Amino acid sequence: xxxxxxxxxxxxxxxxxxxxxxxxxxxxxxxxxxxxxxxxxxxxxxxxxxxxxxxxxxxxxxxxxxxxxxxxxxxxxxxxxxxxxxxxxxxxxxxxxxxxxxxxxxxxxxxxxxxxxxxxxxxxxxxxxxxxxxxxxxxxxxxxxxxxxxxxxxxxxxxxxxxxxxxxxxxxxxxxxxxxxxxxxxxxxxxxxxxxxxxx
Numbered sequence: 001x002x003x004x005x006x007x008x009x010x011x012x013x014x015x016x017x018x019x020x021x022x023x024x025x026x027x028x029x030x031x032x033x034x035x036x037x038x039x040x041x042x043x044x045x046x047x048x049x050x051x052x053x054x055x056x057x058x059x060x061x062x063x064x065x066x067x068x069x070x071x072x073x074x075x076x077x078x079x080x081x082x083x084x085x086x087x088x089x090x091x092x093x094x095x096x097x098x099x100x101x102x103x104x105x106x107x108x109x110x111x112x113x114x115x116x117x118x119x120x121x122x123x124x125x126x127x128x129x130x131x132x133x134x135x136x137x138x139x140x141x142x143x144x145x146x147x148x149x150x151x152x153x154x155x156x157x158x159x160x161x162x163x164x165x166x167x168x169x170x171x172x173x174x175x176x177x178x179x180x181x182x183x184x185x186x187x188x189x190x191x192x193x194x195x196x197x198x199x200x
Contacts, residue, residue: 003059003078004121005167006154007174008052011181012161015040015050019153019162023054026122026152027141033103035119036153052153052162055080055101055119063093063102071116073126077145078167081126084115084139091116121164122151 015038023029023036036054057080064072064080071086072093082093093102093116105114124131125140132146144151154164163170 002166002168004057004123004165005078005170006054006056006121006151007163007170009161009163009174009177010049010051011177012159013038013050013052014159014161016158018156018158019052022152022156023119026144027120028137029117029141030105033105033117035101035103035117052157053099053101054153055097055121056099057119057121062096062098066092066096068092071126075123077123079121079123079145081120081123081140082116082118083126083128084117085127087115089114089116119151121145122149 017038020034020036020038024034027035029035036052038050039053040048040050042048057078059078061072061074061080064074068090069086069088071083072080074080089104091104094100094104101118102116103118104116120140122142122144124136124143124146127136127139129136129139132143136143142152149155150164154162163173
């Protein structure tokens with residue numbers, strides 16, 4: 001069975017934030033929560049790279065390991081989902097996640113910050129709601145996987161920097177890109193544009 005994954009090609013990302021906007025609009029994400037964000041490293045300097053970050057749907061998700069009520073789980077497709085009905089808002093998953101994916105609607109004490117929210121890979125929710133129902137949408141956002149579609153963030157990426165789908169196919173696409181452009185050759189990005197003797 002396919003294991004769904006995200007991959008962001010830092011050599012293609014132009015920091016346009018279309019993925020962030022698409023996610024917020026498609027899922028009606030509440031104010032103050034960002035299921036996806038673009039992180040820029042070495043901003044304004046030679047070697048600058050931008051990466052679109054969200055839940056990476058880890059094979060052995062650390063957030064699921066630390067959840068005291070077991071509200072976080074992996075589906076057969078490898079998508080990491082959570083149940084807002086079970087979540088107690090403790091924040092352990094936030095501290096365990098290396099990508100900062102779990103988000104909370106309020107900044108406050110244990111149990112009063114609200115239910116955790118995170119990227120669902122546009123696969124609906126992990127609760128008892130009927131897949132594709134308005135109740136599921138209200139709690140978790142769009143269920144595009146039910147319609148046979150990939151997450152909207154990847155669909156909206158104009159440079160196809162953000163890839164989503166079967167992990168093995170994504171790995172093959174990325175491998176072909178690297179072989180074509182040459183790893184570290186400067187075929188893309190700053191060195192190509194400015195022809196400076198910059199080592200990345």
